[in-house]
Amino acid sequence: MALLEVSNLGIAFGGLQAVDKVDLRLEQGGLYGLIGPNGAGKTTVFNMLTGVYKPTEGDIILDGKNITGKPPATISKAGIARTFQNIRLFGGMTVLDNVKVGLHNQVKYSTFTAVLRLPPFFEREREMRGQAMGLLKIFGLENDAKQMASNLPYGKQRKLEIARALATNPKLLLLDEPAAGMNPSETEELMETVRFVREHFGITILLIEHDMSFVMGLCEQITVLDYGRIIAAGTPEMVRNDPKVIAAYLGG
Amino acid sequence: MGLKNLGRTSRKNLVTYLIAVLAFVILEGMVLTGNISNMLEGQLVPICAYVIAAVSLNLTVGILGELSLGHAGFMSVGAFAGALFSVSMEDTITVTWLRFVLALIIGAVAAGAMGVLIGIPVLRLQGDYLAIVTLAFGEIIKNVLNAVYLGVDENGLHFSMKDSIALGLSENGKVLIKGAQGIVGTPRDSTFIWGFALVMLTLFIVLNLIKSRTGRAVMSIRDNRIAAESVGINITKYKMIAFSLSAALAGVAGVLYAHSFSSLVASKFDYNLSIQILVFVVLGGIGSIRGSMIAAAVLTVLPEMLRSFSEYRMLVYAIVLIVMMIFNQSPKMVEWRKRVFAGRLKGAGHNAAKKGGA
Numbered sequence: 001m002a003l004l005e006v007s008n009l010g011i012a013f014g015g016l017q018a019v020d021k022v023d024l025r026l027e028q029g030g031l032y033g034l035i036g037p038n039g040a041g042k043t044t045v046f047n048m049l050t051g052v053y054k055p056t057e058g059d060i061i062l063d064g065k066n067i068t069g070k071p072p073a074t075i076s077k078a079g080i081a082r083t084f085q086n087i088r089l090f091g092g093m094t095v096l097d098n099v100k101v102g103l104h105n106q107v108k109y110s111t112f113t114a115v116l117r118l119p120p121f122f123e124r125e126r127e128m129r130g131q132a133m134g135l136l137k138i139f140g141l142e143n144d145a146k147q148m149a150s151n152l153p154y155g156k157q158r159k160l161e162i163a164r165a166l167a168t169n170p171k172l173l174l175l176d177e178p179a180a181g182m183n184p185s186e187t188e189e190l191m192e193t194v195r196f197v198r199e200h201f202g203i204t205i206l207l208i209e210h211d212m213s214f215v216m217g218l219c220e221q222i223t224v225l226d227y228g229r230i231i232a233a234g235t236p237e238m239v240r241n242d243p244k245v246i247a248a249y250l251g252g
Numbered sequence: 253m254g255l256k257n258l259g260r261t262s263r264k265n266l267v268t269y270l271i272a273v274l275a276f277v278i279l280e281g282m283v284l285t286g287n288i289s290n291m292l293e294g295q296l297v298p299i300c301a302y303v304i305a306a307v308s309l310n311l312t313v314g315i316l317g318e319l320s321l322g323h324a325g326f327m328s329v330g331a332f333a334g335a336l337f338s339v340s341m342e343d344t345i346t347v348t349w350l351r352f353v354l355a356l357i358i359g360a361v362a363a364g365a366m367g368v369l370i371g372i373p374v375l376r377l378q379g380d381y382l383a384i385v386t387l388a389f390g391e392i393i394k395n396v397l398n399a400v401y402l403g404v405d406e407n408g409l410h411f412s413m414k415d416s417i418a419l420g421l422s423e424n425g426k427v428l429i430k431g432a433q434g435i436v437g438t439p440r441d442s443t444f445i446w447g448f449a450l451v452m453l454t455l456f457i458v459l460n461l462i463k464s465r466t467g468r469a470v471m472s473i474r475d476n477r478i479a480a481e482s483v484g485i486n487i488t489k490y491k492m493i494a495f496s497l498s499a500a501l502a503g504v505a506g507v508l509y510a511h512s513f514s515s516l517v518a519s520k521f522d523y524n525l526s527i528q529i530l531v532f533v534v535l536g537g538i539g540s541i542r543g544s545m546i547a548a549a550v551l552t553v554l555p556e557m558l559r560s561f562s563e564y565r566m567l568v569y570a571i572v573l574i575v576m577m578i579f580n581q582s583p584k585m586v587e588w589r590k591r592v593f594a595g596r597l598k599g600a601g602h603n604a605a606k607k608g609g610a
Contacts, residue, residue: 050482051481052478052481052482071481072478072481072482073481073484073485073486073487076481076482076483076484077484081482081483082482084478084479084482088476088478088479088482089475089476089479090471090472090475090476090479090480091475091476092471092474092475092539093468093471093472093475097468097471100465100468101468101469101472101480101483101485102483104465104468104469104483104484104485105484107465108465109465111461111464111466111493114460114461114464114465114466114467115456115457115460115461115464116460117460121464124465125464128465146260164483165482165483167483168483168484
């Protein structure tokens with residue numbers, strides 16, 4: 001059974017059918033790409049998978065559980081984490097605290113324990129700190145732990161967002177244009193990081209990206225959207241040579 | 253214990269507690285040696301009440317990031333619940349501290365429950381809408397309390413929204429709440445020591461909450477609601493925790509305030525008071541608990557201190573407000589303050605030019 005099975009997914013905003021009849025099948029541990037021209041509905045698909053939008057039709061099955069139309073927090077607990085196209089960090093909090101918020105449902109103690117500073121508070125906080133620092137280290141952010149998140153340079157903010165998403169211990173990680181605004185060497189480094197994350201955490205990754213060398217070099221399976229519909233799907237090789245994809249997106 | 257072993261936030265919190273303790277020691281010393289004016293001595297308990305109100309409002313405004321303009325409403329709920337309890341139990345429970353502690357608990361629970369009740373509709377809103385609706389709720393609470401008549405006799409409690417005659421009390425009956433005249437004869441159980449203890453308790457609760465899993469969840473909603481949801485934060489739950497705790501602590505402030513005067517009227521808790529508390533929070537620095545505390549204390553004492561300036565009083569008050577605003581908010585001043593105070597605190601250089609903080 002696939003980790004994520006999406007069938008006949010669609011959403012209409014008023015009279016506009018933004019996404020229509022989208023089927024996706026992601027196997028455990030795979031690296032998948034979602035590409036297409038601007039306005040094709042890629043981020044809308046992400047928003048439906050994570051519960052930001054309620055699909056008007058279709059089903060989303062994660063690990064055998066139907067999560068269609070569930071609220072974002074429930075879907076996060078079910079095992080889908082994401083990053084955002086326009087970075088959404090907790091700017092008024094430190095880098096470390098951003099990751100700790102990601103650990104919210106992993107390491108728990110009550111408000112009562114927190115206010116009275118009972119022994120479990122110190123225990124769990126230590127545990128949280130350890131896990132959060134471990135994640136920051138993977139992304140080379142350990143020396144920025146005490147910085148305010150909003151003070152980080154752009155590339156590091158992107159990395160922090162991935163670290164925070166991973167803190168929720170997801171089965172499926174959705175990356176929305178992770179390489180946007182990065183220079184070629186940063187993109188190269190990000191590819192390495194994404195591969196490492198997949199190996200190290202054993203998770204499935206689905207990413208949206210416009211940088212073709214990034215997508216083609218990284219993903220095993222690519223789905224191409226245009227006007228809210230899938231126009232092609234398959235290996236990078238197949239997609240690259242598909243005349244419909246060339247016409248709609250890649251150009252001749 | 254070396255200060256260096258503590259984290260930056262813990263060190264900051266420690267300073268906040270120390271400021272409160274120092275202020276208490278100095279003022280209490282002045283009281284004991286008789287070196288205090290009657291006017292200032294009378295203000296000591298209200299100052300503590302305003303400090304608690306300001307710190308608790310900062311939980312909603314600074315930590316949750318929602319502008320609430322009805323904080324005085326929650327104070328009045330606490331004040332009336334606590335005072336009502338004390339008036340009716342004055343002869344039954346003669347141990348003053350026990351009666352006062354029970355009044356505090358009742359006031360906090362009543363205000364907290366009101367916070368939950370109002371929070372259910374209000375927390376669906378954001379920004380200006382939330383501010384306006386909380387303002388309305390504050391006024392509704394005040395007007396309802398203004399119209400309530402409550403009496404007690406051997407047949408039990410009597411309630412009316414008309415007048416005290418409509419209560420139909422027997423000869424031995426006693427009117428507890430008298431409409432616009434409020435509650436009369438509240439035992440004056442609150443003292444400066446109580447006020448100080450409650451300020452410390454409030455600081456303890458709020459500062460501990462901020463630096464915890466719960467506080468981080470609340471602040472993540474403030475910083476980015478969509479991202480907070482995406483990492484599994486239950487938005488409604490944490491908004492409600494922050495809002496109702498803020499209301500409950502306002503209730504504590506209300507109980508403390510009510511027990512420092514023998515009569516209590518609802519009209520005291522109008523929107524002017526809500527705005528005044530908000531002024532404390534904004535001038536002390538939104539999100540800065542220490543700032544709220546200092547601003548509340550200074551700005552409560554100031555207008556009274558300035559009485560000798562007669563008509564120039566409000567002018568000086570306004571100038572002080574402006575100066576505080578510049579001192580707290582102007583980026584250059586913030587930079588300078590951080591440099592000077594951080595240097596002094598830590599000895600070694602620490603270029604902690606960071607925003608916010610407790």
